Amino acid sequence: MSRITSVRGRIVYNSRGSRTVEVDVISDGKFLGRACAPSGASVGIHEVRNFPDGGPEASLAAITGSAGRFKGLNPGDSGAVHAAVREMDDTPDYSIAGGASAFAITIAAAYSAAAAAGVPLYRVLDPNVEPRFPYPLGNVLGGGAHAGPGSPDIQEILVCATGLRDIREAIEANLAVHKELGLVLRKKDRLFAGGKGDEGGWAPRACSAEALEMAAEACENLGYALGKEVSLGVDFAASTQWDREKGAYSYSRDGFENSPGEQIDYAAGIIEKYKLIYAEDAVHEEEFDGMAELTRRFPGVLVAGDDLTVTSAAMLRKAVKKGSCNAAILKVNQAGSLYDAMKFAAEATAGGIRLVTSHRSGETTDAHVTHIGIATGSVMLKVGAVGGERVAKANELIRLSEQGLIHGMAGI
Ligand SMILES: C=C(OP(=O)(O)O)C(=O)O
Numbered sequence: 001m002s003r004i005t006s007v008r009g010r011i012v013y014n015s016r017g018s019r020t021v022e023v024d025v026i027s028d029g030k031f032l033g034r035a036c037a038p039s040g041a042s043v044g045i046h047e048v049r050n051f052p053d054g055g056p057e058a059s060l061a062a063i064t065g066s067a068g069r070f071k072g073l074n075p076g077d078s079g080a081v082h083a084a085v086r087e088m089d090d091t092p093d094y095s096i097a098g099g100a101s102a103f104a105i106t107i108a109a110a111y112s113a114a115a116a117a118g119v120p121l122y123r124v125l126d127p128n129v130e131p132r133f134p135y136p137l138g139n140v141l142g143g144g145a146h147a148g149p150g151s152p153d154i155q156e157i158l159v160c161a162t163g164l165r166d167i168r169e170a171i172e173a174n175l176a177v178h179k180e181l182g183l184v185l186r187k188k189d190r191l192f193a194g195g196k197g198d199e200g201g202w203a204p205r206a207c208s209a210e211a212l213e214m215a216a217e218a219c220e221n222l223g224y225a226l227g228k229e230v231s232l233g234v235d236f237a238a239s240t241q242w243d244r245e246k247g248a249y250s251y252s253r254d255g256f257e258n259s260p261g262e263q264i265d266y267a268a269g270i271i272e273k274y275k276l277i278y279a280e281d282a283v284h285e286e287e288f289d290g291m292a293e294l295t296r297r298f299p300g301v302l303v304a305g306d307d308l309t310v311t312s313a314a315m316l317r318k319a320v321k322k323g324s325c326n327a328a329i330l331k332v333n334q335a336g337s338l339y340d341a342m343k344f345a346a347e348a349t350a351g352g353i354r355l356v357t358s359h360r361s362g363e364t365t366d367a368h369v370t371h372i373g374i375a376t377g378s379v380m381l382k383v384g385a386v387g388g389e390r391v392a393k394a395n396e397l398i399r400l401s402e403q404g405l406i407h408g409m410a411g412i
């Protein structure tokens with residue numbers, strides 16, 4: 001059995017050019033596992049803290065100070081690695097070391113175990129998984145917290161080739177829609193300079209309604225019938241619009257306000273008009289009942305929680321009890337430790353909730369999210385469409401397809 005022989009952290013940079021932590025775990029003096037922590041921009045109130053007071057440097061100090069705790073552990077024993085992480089920081093929200101430290105150590109350890117065993121990471125995460133390719137869910141247009149003023153209020157317009165059965169075709173369909181949408185935007189707005197949001201989706205000066213129309217037009221120009229070969233999805237990230245004092249959703253760019261009831265009808269109207277396959281956080285993160293209404297109204301759509309469920313088993317239990325979603329985003333750094341995220345995944349699957357494993361807006365070039373999506377039986381992989389840190393995840397799907405060990409696409 002392999003044993004961890006060293007743990008070392010360093011400060012590197014994420015896709016926003018911000019400082020983050022990366023960890024190297026080495027087992028048996030030679031098997032390297034490396035992981036780098038991402039960061040969100042639209043962060044759920046119940047997520048763990050990514051960094052403590054003192055920022056990435058404080059996380060690095062915690063990693064360096066605790067490196068000895070991990071020595072001698074089996075890198076593939078996620079429970080033991082998690083327990084050592086909890087000795088480093090036993091606060092519920094990782095306020096001492098930051099969730100980024102827990103994230104990077106636990107994923108780097110799993111990678112080191114995979115290197116030692118000579119198997120893909122997804123096999124270490126679940127040795128019994130019957131692997132399938134999750135459908136890539138690509139951000140083609142960004143707004144909200146991911147793009148500058150003047151961009152749409154809704155955060156993400158997404159595309160997913162749910163009608164295609166080949167992973168390369170599914171990736172290429174997303175890329176084709178992204179390209180075509182760039183052409184549509186240039187045609188409609190001669191001043192459009194090709195700006196993009198944090199996740200690589202175009203960030204035009206347009207309201208949400210115009211943005212949705214142009215995304216649909218791009219799909220149709222390519223000959224895709226919406227809801228057939230290719231479907232649209234939306235991450236409303238509605239907590240960004242929610243104004244608690246007013247008790248209303250304020251769409252300041254789009255120029256309207258929605259009461260809580262109107263917000264449900266607004267989201268329902270978009271789901272119907274554009275035949276969405278995927279609708280995330282359509283109401284704010286504490287509105288479990290509003291989410292439940294949408295879940296009841298649209299059983300054929302993935303009505304997903306992200307800020308609602310924050311990769312927390314406790315929040316998920318509440319959502320399941322209330323029927324607030326039929327799908328949930330899995331972002332390891334919302335939970336901090338990979339161990340807790342995998343427990344969340346198991347509980348979601350047992351509760352009939354479909355999983356969508358996701359990147360963050362401030363990403364890294366790592367591709368572990370691809371393996372986590374496969375290991376958890378996720379139906380979709382929300383990893384963006386373009387940008388080096390986004391295609392890194394799609395390219396890992398292509399590499400894995402060459403091994404011939406993954407049989408077909410996930411059933412949505
Ligand atoms: C990926 C997302 O953005 P962030 O990482 O900013 O939370 C999201 O909200 O789904």
Ligand SMILES: [Mg+2]
Pocket residue numbers: 235237280281306307
């Ligand atoms: Mg989201």
